[in-house]
Amino acid sequence: MLTIALPKGALLQESIQVCQKAGLDFSLFLQEGNRQLQISDSRGLAKAILVRAQDVPVYVEYGQAHLGIVGLDVLREKKAEVAHLADLGFGYCRMSVAVPATSPYRSSLDLPAHSIVASKFVNCAKEYFRSLGLPVEIVPLYGSVELGPITGMSAAIVDLVSTGKTLRENGLVEIDVLFESTAYLIANPLSYRLNCYDARQWVEKIAGVNCHKPS
Amino acid sequence: MLTIALPKGALLQESIQVCQKAGLDFSLFLQEGNRQLQISDSRGLAKAILVRAQDVPVYVEYGQAHLGIVGLDVLREKKAEVAHLADLGFGYCRMSVAVPATSPYRSSLDLPAHSIVASKFVNCAKEYFRSLGLPVEIVPLYGSVELGPITGMSAAIVDLVSTGKTLRENGLVEIDVLFESTAYLIANPLSYRLNCYDARQWVEKIAGVNCHKPS
Structure with a gap:
């Protein structure tokens, strides 16, 4: 199943909104008292793991997540070998x-x-x-x-x-x-190239959600 | 004034107790809603700064704190140039x-x-x-x-x-x-050697507080 790594903290709420608009519901992570770090979306289309922002590129680089959402600040600092696919515009x-x-x-x-x-x-x-x-x-x-x-x-x-x-x-x-810095959609280069679990279709959907940079 | 770096998190309460028994009151850090990161003890004998556990050896190495309390785990990981003066016995x-x-x-x-x-x-x-x-x-x-x-x-x-x-x-x-790993009392090597602000006397007092390793 397609797995997306989502970052704890400041970018989580908007990351979940973007996924929701693209058709993947991970809002369980926002429920008070939630302790689960791995959930499936309500329609069973994809899985999400909830990790520290700095760990998102690690899980994506090692292929445990095919996609991830994380700030450009973390990407620049960690220099992970991941594909930077789209600027999602939020989290400025x-x-x-x-x-x-x-x-x-x-x-x-x-x-x-x-x-x-x-x-x-x-x-x-x-x-x-x-x-x-x-x-x-x-x-x-x-x-x-x-x-x-x-x-x-x-x-x-x-x-x-x-x-x-x-x-x-x-x-x-x-x-x-x-x-x-804003939030970026990233992918494991191999998963993206081989289009594992329809990764590209999901990338298009997520990247297609309209996000506007605050002025 | 003598400055001690205290670690946020699991070791804070016992670190403050040890200081208190040695005659330095930094209990203000434990008060709910406290946002101060630098305080003087109530008798004006010393100052404490409240920092992330990983940052304690940094402030001590650079001399902004003369003494510090931090877990051996952090000391082993960071390899900072600080003197390891005493095993305080708590935080096992x-x-x-x-x-x-x-x-x-x-x-x-x-x-x-x-x-x-x-x-x-x-x-x-x-x-x-x-x-x-x-x-x-x-x-x-x-x-x-x-x-x-x-x-x-x-x-x-x-x-x-x-x-x-x-x-x-x-x-x-x-x-x-x-x-x-347990909590250690550390010092800036130069401050300790030069006995800045009676550092050695305070080291003796803090290290002299009885702490017992949980069995």
Whole structure:
């Protein structure tokens, strides 16, 4: 049966809506108290697994899921070998460099060489500063990256920003945008090429659902 | 002021108890609705920062915290340059290899060469299988590692086990223990050597609090 990996967290609700419009009902995942991580759609057409956003590309790369929905931020960070089939348009946010509002830096290139930059997105941050030719030390953090500058550990952070509320609450300002991110439909390249379980038909249906980027 | 990094999650309550017995009150972190990530103890003797367990060794290594409390599992995985000062005895769990109860494998060495092993603790898993001389492919997952064998992606997992309930609920059995883990008191090596803010006195007090390993 066709298997789709869906991401826990911020993108889940809209991912399920997109699947629903394409004819696959996985709304059970949204029911309060649901503990199941694997369900079949109500008509038995496909299966979905509910995993951490960072794990979606892993399950798709290893073929345990034929398709998946996940943010471009995760795809850029993980560099998994999966086919990026369609920008689904929802879940807009941006990967940004931020510094304390009180710092003198107003662009990434203002940062002194060998500054410390904290991030959950180590690969994205490394690539970006390498592209600028600015040698910095990237310190990997798992949570509350904004504590990096607050405690004085790092001069800047690279993190996902959607409304900017967390940055403001912590006295930080965005000074550069690495890239914008939305939810993507991805596929295991082999499953897609061999059209396992009519994968292509489902891709067309899911990608065909109208999604609009918030302005 | 002396700064201690405390880990969010399972070890927080006992970490705060240990500090309290040593004369530092950070119980504010346990109050419902608390959103502060940095507080001073009620007598103004020291400061604590509340961070993800994986980030404790980072803040201590970079010197933003002089001391920290964190599980040996995280220390083994992150290999941070911090001094391991004392086993505080609480937070017992073990890093184990588990397989589906229905599988024929009853020890790690039963796994076929090039098996896939899913884990959040990639470095611990790699080191362990290297020490066995068994070449396996370690797949990094961030959450619900037990889905690895359930979906058929991996033959085994390496994960933290405390009561074993999650394993049982998912039809998995422990077949080997890599190491046992408890909470450790760690220090920034330089801060400790230079005895910044009387660090050594606090280390003695915290390490002197009686903790017993659950049997």
